[in-house]
Amino acid sequence: MTDWAAFAGFTGLVLAVLLSLAHFSRGVPHAEGTGSDALDAPAAPGDGASDSDSRATAADDSVPTAAESDETDWSAELDTVSLASFSVDSTGASPRPEPSTPAEADVVGDAHADVDAGPESDSDRATPPGVTAAPVSAVSERSASAEDLPPHLLLANVALSQAFFGGFLGLGAWYAGVPAAALGLSAADLPTQLAVGVGLGLALYGANRVGSTVSERFGVAPDEAVRESLTPRTTAGWVFLFAVALPLIAGFEELLFRGALVGAVAAGFDVSPWLMAAVSSAAFGAGHGAQGRLGIIVTGLLGFVLAAAFVLTESLLVVVVAHYLVNALEFAGHELFGW
Template identity: 40%
Template sequence: MTDWATFAVATVALTLLLLSFTRRSQRTLERIRIVDDASDLAGEPADASADDDATAASDAAPDAASDAAPDAAAPADTVSHDPDRRSEPTLTTTLLLANLTVSQGVALGALVAVAWWTGVPASAFGLDVVPASFVLGWGVAAGVALYAGNEVAAALGTRVGATAPERLREAMAPTDARGWAFLLVVVLPVIALFEEALFRGALIGAFAVGFEIDPWLLAVASSIAFGLGHGAQGRLGIAVTGVLGFALATLFVYTGSLLVVVVAHYVVNALEFVVREGLEYEPAAALR
């Protein structure tokens, strides 16, 4: 028999924990220095210790599930000779991506374990068997459309003087083929799977089944939480991500498939990284 009450308490607790980490990551991103690889750390003084690196990475990791990824200051490309800068906690792109993958993977594992322990069926999450053509067709089409909408929103925000910080996305951008493969094949899929499993599969699908709540009410609530979970993007980023979350929630309610929204979420993130960081093209600039 399904223990819906325990599942609800654990899921809400996991969501609140994620939001708490988001606040910490905002502060951490303002005080750490991010470099491309370990070779850039040569000559760092002892106080820029491995402990600082690990703490900074774990603090920043939970908020990197970003769709318009989170900029308090431009990340350094090389080691600064300013003693004040050299004493800052320093983090490499590789370590950041690794911590993101681990933290999001652990959170996903916790959610799966709670669902298994409480007997919540996979179908409640929207994991019914559907044709791959349906998943890929709807997912890719929706992802491209949502990415275009994000760029339009960014352009409109810039027109009125509101811009979303881009520090975390820039910090996550690899500089070689291996890094790009890791980002696109491992990191972004894990982020998309965890966020969709929590914000759409659990907070909408499972709650609607278990408590007979209108899924549209749950869609609004989960989208607000989804936006707040991307606090490092600033107020504009929170608003845009919240709207994106509701669009994904709408897609989930209409298709009933978690995999469709996972694909759509991944496409949005991948296009943003490839276009903005890989091709170094700013679509928003062309729309202004």
Template identity: 55%
Template structure:
């Protein structure tokens, strides 16, 4: 049990740190990033999340967390489920954006615009490096650990954890503005629900990737 408590404390510390860092940096998007290209910003984002993700993997190993509690399993069926869920959520995300824009409540798109590549090589890096790393890190933390592992380790309802982790997930996207936080929280809960229902980290990783990739593709300049 001591391993679980230490692991949980570390995971919550990472989550709190991520939220705090996001909130602190939200105000400098578009100001402090002017001297960087989209590729350089993508590289920084990818490296930082890859490093923290690697630390989480090490923590999982040191704390002897069962991979089954994270939903680690691989199959073509799970990939297919993830694609379908991702497409449905991507369509819902776009519809929500249009509704909010019509109501004058559109969320801040400056972050996505700042990260949008300007070259073919940049798009390849975005789709095949940056987005997979971001989706992998966020799903490992917000779904695999905060929902799956915590349910196994502490016997808490996965739906309670899904709700709590979704609030943290939304709060970690402060750069998208207040409306963006609400939309991202709802998206996070949809992903968490898919995770609880499928028990698969792979399925929600694929779904998350599809949502992000579709958003960049749909709004490419």
């Protein structure tokens, strides 16, 4: 006999943890959060990163002598330079700030000379492949984020977490005795399921590209921070992405948001699958909070289309294949073909 309540408990626990992680991941810099907009904003006086105006109006500011510069911690000198002058990205070294006065130029020049001539343990420390070493001052003034980690570590973390959550949910289905059909698992007519999944995935990707193009023309650019942070830098990384990470992501998310929240809940508690499709789509969008507001809306709409396809086909394989193709084509289109 199926223990639907027990499986609902497993599902609720996984969903709660996933949404909590999504909430905390909003701290990762992106277009709407602490990304370039935050760095470009002028800093308030006294917050550790004063702008040129506050330096110009400070009556008792003085330029340190060469001896004082040698005795002063270089990181303190760099505090006179606004972090808005640095633009740290994954393609090259950050430009140095332009000094506003000749005296300030001497201070900044001394600071950078200290950085360039620093001890080997600081300035010559090896960086992981694909990660550009940012100026030490910028690193000391901003908190570490997912963008500072090499893509292969992020991908490995994603793959392991998805495998763990998926395994836990599968264990719950086994423990509760949930029928495979309730989760949309069926071996009947596999070629047809695969074909429908491929067609749905291509259609969704095409619609997503059209929507992105239209939104950009209206000045609403999609947030690409998460995708860029996961983009591999090596051939082995691309193989791992397409063969391991993306299948695990698609499989786990479809099992949770479509198989469990739509199929199992509708079958076990006599609830309309279309009602659960709406609920699961809202949760699916919220679970992608790191992609920003636009990402939440777009992902929620995508989730509803996938949920509708699951209800109509009663096949988990269809939506897993479609989900995988959308993600894979996004990476391939942006990074390999420049679409």
